Amino acid sequence: MKPEAVVFDIGNVLIEWQPERFFDSVIGPERRRAMFAAIDLHGMNGRVDRGETFGDVIQETAAGFPEWREQILIWHDRWIDMASPAIDHSVRLMAALQGKGVPVFSLTNFGIQTYVIAAERYAFLNAFDRDFISGHLGVIKPGQGIYEALEQSSGVAPDRLLFTDDRHDNIAAAAARGWQTHHFDGPQGWADRLVAEGLLSAKEAM
Known part of the structure; x- marks a missing residue:
């Protein structure tokens, strides 16, 4: 039909949409693997996809993982570079x-x-x-x-x-x-x- x-x-x-590839290019594969193992970043993104406010979710996650705060904020500040090309x-x-x-x-x-x-x-x-x-x-x-x-x-x-x-x-x-x-x-x-x-x-x- x-x-x-x-x-x-x-x-x-x-x-x-390849966040792992993007973070490999920014912080290197080894630190990226450690970051993604420590934090459920895809789950974080799922909260945004369900309608939660993007900035609030990122800030909350960053606050919960202060050792990764700078890298988590990259998810927000350079999001369009992940969603590319x-x-x-x-x-x-x-x-x-x-x-x-x-x-x-x-x-x-x-x-x-x-x-x-x-x-x-x-x-x-x-x-x-x-x-x-x-x-x-x-x-x-x-x-x-x-x-x-x-x-x-x-x-x-x-x-x-x-x-x-x-x-x-x-x-x-x-x-x-x-x-x-x-x-x-x-x-x-x-x-x-x-x-x-x-x-x-x-x-x-x-």
């Missing part, structure tokens, strides 16, 4: 779909304040036909609530949605609701899928 709308995750689909081919695919009149939605675990920062750097984040951002909704993938919110708000039947995400658990949650899914492991595979679905021509998917 040909999809009626395409749903994009953002991190590692449209924008690279854009995955250009994916961005072109998004624009090509919209150029063909295919609605494109975001479905992303993203904080309220951090999304504003990202959208200032990456104009394409302002171009979705509909946004479904966890920080605003108060629910994150792979919890069912965020998928349900998209279904109800968009009015598109689950089996007419095509969703790409880099995480298997997020894909599995969507598939369980009857969505068509694609595990993103690079833009070329995603381009090939969009061509196979008849949404783009091979030339349009370049």
